[in-house]
Amino acid sequence: MDWNQLQDKANQIREDTIKSVIEAGSGHSAGPLGMADVLTALFFGGVMQYDPKNPEWEERDYLVLSNGHICPVLYATMAHAGFFPREELATLRKLGTRLQGHPHRTSLPGLETTSGPLGSGTSQAAGVAYGLRMDKKKNRVFVLQSDGEHDAGNTWEAVMFIGKNRLANLTAIMDRNNIQIDGFTEEIM
Numbered sequence: 001m002d003w004n005q006l007q008d009k010a011n012q013i014r015e016d017t018i019k020s021v022i023e024a025g026s027g028h029s030a031g032p033l034g035m036a037d038v039l040t041a042l043f044f045g046g047v048m049q050y051d052p053k054n055p056e057w058e059e060r061d062y063l064v065l066s067n068g069h070i071c072p073v074l075y076a077t078m079a080h081a082g083f084f085p086r087e088e089l090a091t092l093r094k095l096g097t098r099l100q101g102h103p104h105r106t107s108l109p110g111l112e113t114t115s116g117p118l119g120s121g122t123s124q125a126a127g128v129a130y131g132l133r134m135d136k137k138k139n140r141v142f143v144l145q146s147d148g149e150h151d152a153g154n155t156w157e158a159v160m161f162i163g164k165n166r167l168a169n170l171t172a173i174m175d176r177n178n179i180q181i182d183g184f185t186e187e188i189m
Helices: 003-024 030-044 068-081 086-091 120-134 153-164
Strands: 062-065 141-146 170-175
Touching: 003 030, 003 068, 003 086, 030 068, 030 141, 030 170, 062 068, 062 120, 068 086, 120 141, 120 153, 120 170, 153 170
Parallel strands: 062 141, 141 170
Antiparallel strands: none
């Protein structure tokens, strides 16, 4: 895709994200909208290797969503990438749906981890990256993080582990929007 096509795709993903959150009647919207460009680049800009027809493909790259509350944009991106029909986005947060308010690995093919507590994704990504390196695999791991989760000790423990073990196959992408649930990040920690 060229630059204009990527911009169009990101805007389509934003639109589908908002529609699904409105249909659900609840959910986060600001964080997902801010990360649409990042996910578009990863999935459609030639950055990540994946196969929606074979989500467990051995050569795939891994995406860990540490800030699981932004999952509506991940779901919309995955639908656009062909992991499931876009119509299913209308089931976000409904009883019995595969598209819950935080991703659950076993409910939707293509999800690599289950998210919940902020900060756990960086540890999960570090473990995946370390395991891939031990197995001498060339797969890459991407972890999306919120800036607020950098208040958590488990995030810093994972970052130290990543540095100590020189996990060059792991890329962390932080959503630096300067706000978290209790206020502005600079005022909290």
